[in-house]
Amino acid sequence: MAHTPSRSQKPRSKTDAAERLPLVVPLVQTPAEEPSHASRDPHPHAALDRSAMASLAQFTGGLSPHAMIDAWSDWAMHLGRAPGRQLELMERWRANALKLMQFASAQALDQPAEKPFKPGPYDTRWSHQGWDKPPFSLWQQGFLATQDWWHAATSELRGLRRQNADRTGFMMRQLLDTVSPSNFPLGNPEILEKTRATGGRNLIDGAARCADDARHILAQEHRPVPKEFALGKVLACTPGVVVYRNDLMELIQYSPTTSDVQAEPVLIVPAWIMKYYILDLSPENSLVRWLVGQGFTVFCISWRNPGAEDADLSLEAYRKQGVMQALDVINDIVPGQKVHANGYCLGGTLLAIAAAAMARDGEDRLASVTLMAAQVDFAEAGELLLFLDESQVAFLEDLMWSQGYLDRPQMSGAFAAIRSEDLIWSRAVRRYFLGEPDLPTDVTVWVNDTTRMPARMHSEYLRGIFLENRISAGRFAVDGKVIALKDISGPVFVIGTETDHIAPWRSVYKTALFTDCDLHFLLTKGGHNSGILSEPGHRGRHYRIGHRPALALYRDPDTWLAAHDPVPGSWWPEWSKWLARQSSGTVPARQPGTDANYPSIATAPGTYIHQT
Template sequence: MKSLQEIDVKPRVHEQPAQLPGPAGKPVHDMPPENRCEPDDQLFRVVDRLHHSAIASATLGISPISLLQAWQDWALHLSISPGKQQQILRKLFRKQVRLAKYTADYACRGQAAGCCIEPLPQDRRFSAKGWEKFPFNFYAQSFLLSQQWWHNITTDVSGVTGRHERLVEFYARQFLDVWSPGNFALTNPEVLETAVREGGANFVRGFSYMLDDAMKAARLSPDEPPAYAPGRNVAVSPGKVVYRNQLMELIQYAPATDSVHAEPLLLVPAWIMKYYILDLSPENSLVRYLVAQGFTVFCISWVNPDERYRDIGLEDYVKLGVMAALDAVEAISGSKRIHTAGYCLGGTLLAMAAAAMARDGDDRIATQSMLAAMVDFNEPGELGLFIDESQLAFLEDVMWQKGYLDQWQMAGAFQMLRSQDLIWSRLVRDYLLGQRRDDNDLMAWNTDATRMPYRMHADYLRQLYLNNELARGQFRIDGREVHLEDIRAPVFAVGTTGDHVAPWKSVFKLVNLFDTDVEFVLTSGGHNAGIVSEPGHPRRTYRKLAYSYGDPHPNASDWQEQEPELKGSWWPEWSRWLKQNSSGSVPARDIGSAERGYPPLCDAPGTYVKVK
């Protein structure tokens, strides 16, 4: 695989040289004096940062102070709440009585009248038939009651701040998940049944898988060629890179129809992962679907930054990413109006650019589509548990040493949010059942993470997650505030019911923040799988809302309860909406425009996506 240094970045026509600016495009040495430290003070600060980085290697990047503050807040308030103490003791006694009655009924009659407790709808750990038999049903019921009791202990303690309560409850749940009876061979009926059926061969296979994973983690075995690789079996939609600068490559895809809609479409993916979530295998590629619908599609492919990018900030991503891409799309297509769509944080970035353009009287954005993208970070879900002043200061010091946030740190945080599905179920399946799940394109993409520059990551965590500056109208571009209510282009927004990264009710808030018409779709699935929802995908459903600017603002929960569920993919709804907001058709466009200074540079998927 090519490294960044091996990629040809020689300047071409309309291709920026790879010199890297400081914040907002300024060289680091031009930073104002108040942002610099005296030499002695800087030395002491360096000592602190190195010490924090050393601690982070043992805590997976989590601030121990932040966690200690939460537990201290909870424990101290619980210690002066005798009523709460009596309540949880009474709950413990009642749960023990229910469990004893359940066990006695089963011992006497061979079955119980009913379960003590039902697992939550998303908890599938005890869904197999084997968990209905004794003693495994006892193990499962006992564990679920314990889990519920700890939820009672960690919540509704008077005086504890809301964030500390959520943090304590989250980590208590993570700790309990470790001791689930499903995680151990002797208390998991599926594992025991498999061992009897296969004569223990599952344990032999599982042990070999564990050794193989350990050697790969320690880099003691050669890397196997990946099952999916960009340009081989994913990211294979035909096209060319038509523009490149130090932050992104812009891909234009080949037309699939003789005529195309007059307005081209620019896709802005998140910079956390590689762009090809939008162009996976041919059968579930959103890019390929849009091209077949007659759209001229452009897509940004972000660079995978290293230490040289440490001083690239969030504003640089707006200017050198979205705005530079819009300039190129306009020049190549000849269209003054451009459809835009942003996925995840790419949508947030697009909203920043759109608000700045609206502020400055630039009306090139014809429509704005927000795919699982938040603009209000007041309630970011469980991901927000990792964001407070202590955690950010700690994380900034970790990133300062390397100049970027490494992939494994991001992956670890996201896996903790869904530890049942992404950690423990995988360990049981691989190492106890001896079953290796074949990779699919979405799983392969999910492991193809990117690094993030020190300054940019600190900017977006502090300005968006911690201070919520974009929704409050305090975020600045070119030194001036941008306001989401300035956006007048019609908006299409998508939320997903199982989203743990951008909870759909937080995405829904843009209906109230944009002063324009909004068509909102709530689809089944998670943050990634809900977006990759091609027509014909089994069991997909969605709801839709057509909000007209000036109407009373809807309540998210009320709307969800009242709106009927529709079968199928949301992609045709989006295509219909884009066509409805297009002005007609033109002959299919050639790729690039040499006469305008944008000749094709190389075949899609380009070079940046291949940098590890």
């Protein structure tokens, strides 16, 4: 078919997907007589350096030992010349010791006593009632007291780089978590109770699961999606067809369920770091299915899972062959109508880049832009900043240079480490010592169905967007010319989630700082994924919403938060009503695959979703 190009064919598009353009432009031109290090051809021996670093990265899980050594040495030298902080830490050690002694005395005399140290909000290791009784309560409090002291020891210190303070604190938490009493059968009352009740069967079952997990990790095997969550039947089962396919994405058009639909179609741009069906999970919590039911013509991109042969795919290719190509196809299928574009996570960042470039070039094809848990400024990008500096990015680049991509474990490990007490250690105790199998849910099935990142694209993202923060700094170029978010004039709807540790809501809110357009900001309960999956009827949900007219003065996030009260319920209807207000009216429903130029290639969810 003309609209399903192979790798050797040029895709049917108003944009040239095969063209390779520079991602960024330099701020200062280097004189020709003094070429920069980056402009010189690498010495033949440079490959030896990269191979050595790539081999080391295989053993460190992609974490740079140089960055870790730098953080510890910076912390130690600044603490060593700070006698006031040393005295403060000695006093804190004494205070913590006295609290422990008082608590231990009360426990020995069988007197009621409140625990002096409390676990963190995500720390579920101590929920069993056995931790309230000695000696387990004393072990728990001793661990939390040590954790409290190290938190103080690695807090900000005059002259110490903030990133190094955070990084040493993070690494110390990881080290302490390995020796937590909850991790050892003789130190955990829940494990002892379960072992007595089952006669040790839990340990036998746990050992078998541990061996199976080790085999999969060593073999780098991808676990298949369980049959009870089959893709296309249970998950990602909203009816539709693939109307376009190229080497980077499939474009799905969903079948209408209403007789009339809004004239303007909706394009969903998911992140390439995940498979799109987080937005089309089970029928009851599928954002795609719900949006179709509200009378919208919905299109969604399903990204291809790249391999080593795709190492040279650029971020510009994702914009051109992904977002822009999808818009070209939608404009052909639904001629004469603008498009409501919706980007999630990194897909939202890519959409913001595309929207700013379109505005700069005078393209008026977007009816609105929605950014869900998506950042355009990365100065306050949360705990993921712990993993990124020049040394770390260079280390990852060498690893990707040897593989052609960044693999699943190397990405998922970083996300899990941020919440290691719950995502790593609590899970390990349940699985290996309590003998409890992981009960799959639609969300956990999606989380485990990870993808790879092409080497060039991920390097461009880490450097140009994350590390150098070029989008909001006015230093990010598309087609050789810098873009500015202030050029976006159409209405924008931005969604942040309260407990997001990947895209913190205050960072997401900064879209209001770098744009002048009419903007609604909505803050919803939940995390990066759970906050977006907030279907009507979901118990305990609430959101806050505010409107910033075009060219209005900026309000900081805390002022905004204080001025907007929570509204109970799901945010989905609020967004749907906003989309309807930006639309021009209804037209008869459109059936997918009926356009002669874009017949059905496959039924939804397509073929790329099944790639491992």
